[in-house]
Amino acid sequence: MSSGGPAPEDLWLRLQQLVAADPALRRYLDLCFKSLHSTGDWPDVEKLQRQLLREREKLDLYGVGDRIPSDLGTNPVPMDNRCQLTIAGIALCGDSQEEVRDFLSVLTLASAPQPRPRLGQGLR
Numbered sequence: 001m002s003s004g005g006p007a008p009e010d011l012w013l014r015l016q017q018l019v020a021a022d023p024a025l026r027r028y029l030d031l032c033f034k035s036l037h038s039t040g041d042w043p044d045v046e047k048l049q050r051q052l053l054r055e056r057e058k059l060d061l062y063g064v065g066d067r068i069p070s071d072l073g074t075n076p077v078p079m080d081n082r083c084q085l086t087i088a089g090i091a092l093c094g095d096s097q098e099e100v101r102d103f104l105s106v107l108t109l110a111s112a113p114q115p116r117p118r119l120g121q122g123l124r
Helices: 008-021 023-039 045-054 061-067 087-091 097-111
Strands: none
Touching: 008 023, 023 045, 023 061, 023 087, 045 061, 087 097
16 A cells, blocks of 8 residues: 655665765754764754854855754754754764664664553563
């Protein structure tokens, strides 16, 4: 039975091509990921934008965030100015293999069948 959407492989390929063809989007993803990786929290786009301005880098993070596909992340404005990426967005960033591996490990653990206690046996 088909869900009507693109096959996951096709979507992944399209996202890879989109990011490869859009240097601003690629930079946005990398900046957000590097900040998440170093601080453990989603970055405040306003602070990142000020940092870029100090470094004289002409990248409009709000403009990129406004057009980021939902398969990669969220627009930061309605999210308290926080850049948030999906696992696909993170996976397209350099040096993200550890985070992707950790995410998949947690997902595997969370989806594993859990033993059910037998009737008459208490939880210990």
